[in-house]
Amino acid sequence: MEPAVKPEQLELLPAVDVRAGQAVRLVHGESGTETSYGDPLQAALTWQRAGAAWLHLVDLDAAFGTGDNREHIGEVVRAMEIRVELSGGIRDDASLAAALATGCTRVNLGTAALESPEWVARVIAEHGDRIAVGLDVRGTTLRGRGWTRDGGDLFETLERLDREGCARYVVTDINKDGTLQGPNLELLRKVCAATDRPVVASGGVSSLEDLRALAGLVPEGVEGAIVGKALYAGAFTLQEALAVVAGAGAGGAA
Numbered sequence: 001m002e003p004a005v006k007p008e009q010l011e012l013l014p015a016v017d018v019r020a021g022q023a024v025r026l027v028h029g030e031s032g033t034e035t036s037y038g039d040p041l042q043a044a045l046t047w048q049r050a051g052a053a054w055l056h057l058v059d060l061d062a063a064f065g066t067g068d069n070r071e072h073i074g075e076v077v078r079a080m081e082i083r084v085e086l087s088g089g090i091r092d093d094a095s096l097a098a099a100l101a102t103g104c105t106r107v108n109l110g111t112a113a114l115e116s117p118e119w120v121a122r123v124i125a126e127h128g129d130r131i132a133v134g135l136d137v138r139g140t141t142l143r144g145r146g147w148t149r150d151g152g153d154l155f156e157t158l159e160r161l162d163r164e165g166c167a168r169y170v171v172t173d174i175n176k177d178g179t180l181q182g183p184n185l186e187l188l189r190k191v192c193a194a195t196d197r198p199v200v201a202s203g204g205v206s207s208l209e210d211l212r213a214l215a216g217l218v219p220e221g222v223e224g225a226i227v228g229k230a231l232y233a234g235a236f237t238l239q240e241a242l243a244v245v246a247g248a249g250a251g252g253a254a
């Protein structure tokens, strides 16, 4: 596989997580902690209008095994003129085909990477960089099935996926997710040191200062940052965030 070209600046991926047809944010990814932010299409359009180049879109019901939001997800992807990273419940040929058929730019596999390694190796070989793997961790233990089950060691799994040609990782620190406590920079540095593949950081972003810190990790391999709660809670606007990462330049924190 060709090495990915390192971006000059941190990509921002505002998140729209869909549960029971609503855009929601969770705390630590725990079912039952939802705060609702209304129609997912309106949320996605808000981020698109504000200048996002990417949308991180999650079908939370599919991830938890409590149904799915396929109609809402399809509607959102169709309305986007920007790139979409789609995740949640993509675990077999049928769900992968349906996800790719939405027109999303890439999909993010979580549970399948832990439970179905042979299938994941095959779809990585077939679809290349349309497949990313979500490494959702507590400490350095991976979690699957709606983050309710342990799924092995982060670094052993990373080594296997690297060997199989995985193009990119989305690394979520579950302890930080939805908490506005700041990203786990140490974890991100360790993952970047263990792989030459680009890493999208997820979990904990709370301030523009956090984004500057993540922009400082671009030279180490952090390609992007998923921003959820901070945007919905109004900690900063997406325009402010985009200005900060543009100002941070070629990976250097401003």
Ligand SMILES: O=C(O)c1ccccc1N[C@@H]1O[C@H](COP(=O)(O)O)[C@@H](O)[C@H]1O
Residues within 6 Å of the ligand: 017, 026, 028, 029, 030, 058, 060, 062, 063, 064, 087, 088, 089, 090, 091, 108, 109, 110, 111, 112, 134, 136, 144, 145, 146, 147, 172, 177
């Ligand atoms: O994003 C969340 O808050 C979240 C919470 C709990 C479970 C999953 C969550 N999101 C993403 O869903 C996929 C995993 O889905 P699956 O295991 O492949 O079905 C992964 O990208 C998570 O980051």
